[in-house]
Amino acid sequence: MTREVRVRFAPSPTGALHIGGLRTALYNYLFAKKMGGKFLLRIEDTDQTRFVPGAEEYIQESLDWLGISPDESPWKPGSVAPYRQSERKASYMQYALELIEKGHAYYAFDTAEELEAMRERLTAARVLQPQYNSITRSQMKNSLTLSPAEVKERLASGDPYVIRAKLPLKEEVRLHDLIRGWVMVHSSTLDDKVLMKSDGMPTYHLANIVDDHLMGITHVIRGEEWLPSAPLHVLLYRFFGWEDTMPQFAHLPLLLKPDGNGKLSKRDGDKLGFPVFPLNWVDPFTGEKSSGFRENGYLPEALLNFLAFLGWNPGDEREIFSLEELIEAFSIERIGKSGTKFDIAKAKWFNEHYLRSSSQEQLVSYLQEDAKASGVAIPNEKATAIVALLCERVTFPGDFWRDSQFLHQAPSEFDSEVATKKWNADAATLLQAYAQTLETGVAAPFDAAAAKALLESTAEAQGIKLGKVMQAVRLAVTGLGAGPDLMEVFAILGTQEVAKRIRFALDTLAIID
């Protein structure tokens, strides 16, 4: 009764793992850890035509980056290896044959053309759902309509065939979903899904059930797009006689586009101005590039926290959760039922939070690395001062470098709007005197307090009210109309640089004036 909890994340390696898949992985991870169980990763690569090289590595790297690596996976096999369905190929046929023997599946030899003809015929006859089902299978070429001898002959001669599930005509299929409660579907609305494809590979439905069973999966936590086929899966468990160990299902609400319509898709990201992938991705076939959260400056703990709250909440008013805290607080019962729109503003807020609570050393290294990439070396002391200056105004690590440009480079031009509005004779007079003082040398260390005291005394000597000219002073030294504490900026720049900049401003702005 108390089986060890085992859950799996089962992506298809058909491209970059998108953010919805990542959330599914996260919920699986959280549930497994919460229950003291195992989180497995299984690669569902049964569609050879859609395989994309690099996709599997991408999935691995994404999960590692977020810190939610699986306990068992293709690259860390456990006792139920292998973890790629392509490598489990040999085992599926026997299960399909078992179903045929039990009378729950059959061979079907219909060609694509014949299937198409059937659909057209049914559509013409105004059948609402033209499908291969308990009614129409009697008119098709399969082992239920063909003589045993002919079936045998076709199989022997290598005729292409598929194996289809034989669904009951009239049966109420009930399934209990941990998120949605009881879901009832009538078997007459289901079709005879293909279980084994003509290329010898199983479809998702068969492989999924067989592998979940063989891997001892206790809970299937997956996206809502699977809900419509869940009744088929329940039937399959029943056909196999595996009902007593059938996993419990939890179908997650979908992630929707922020503008309201439709589920978030892989194409949306860059179009809407935010990433939908954890990492940068270049499609190996088309060369199309998609940007990732990581490269856009999102911290893994921020993305994790953000993702966790897309459809789940702890029931109280806390919002900041570390991975450990998420594990502690997580429960499937508290996952919502309705689709969730993706709001990047909230993700930014989480990112700001985690960025600001990073260690100073970490922040300093963000700045220094970016500077280095641009060929600029910033000494520790200065970098530390800059980080302290900008810490409260950054969203991404890259903002330290981007927003401190004015500290590394003297202005070559001035914000014209601010110049016309704020620049005046008083400011020029004050700056003239201030620069002169700086040039003649300042005895005490030129920190923010000293810079301010000096500016104040200079202003007083000139009979100028400091408040009226401060923006002009900022403009002169930084070229900008707004920014962090000016006196701190002065301290970082140093007396000579400040004086130099003032001289340049005096010359340049005099002309504008």
Add this chain to the structure above:
RNA sequence: GGUCCGUUCGUCUAGGGGUUAGGACGUAUCCCUUUCACGGAUAAAACACGGGUUCGAUUCCCGUACGGACUACCA
């Protein structure tokens, strides 16, 4: 079209037969401040609609509308 799922502020959501319907993001205003930001305070902002059930429904039931998923030899 059919089947299934869903619907509380713009967004993420709490709540639940009787509440001033709570929080967060975002937005606005004010305070702090030499500017911007941070921080603090305040504000605007929601139970899709119609029927039941009930003394009472946003909460339970049924319909409608709207949204979504699925409807492949894709997962």
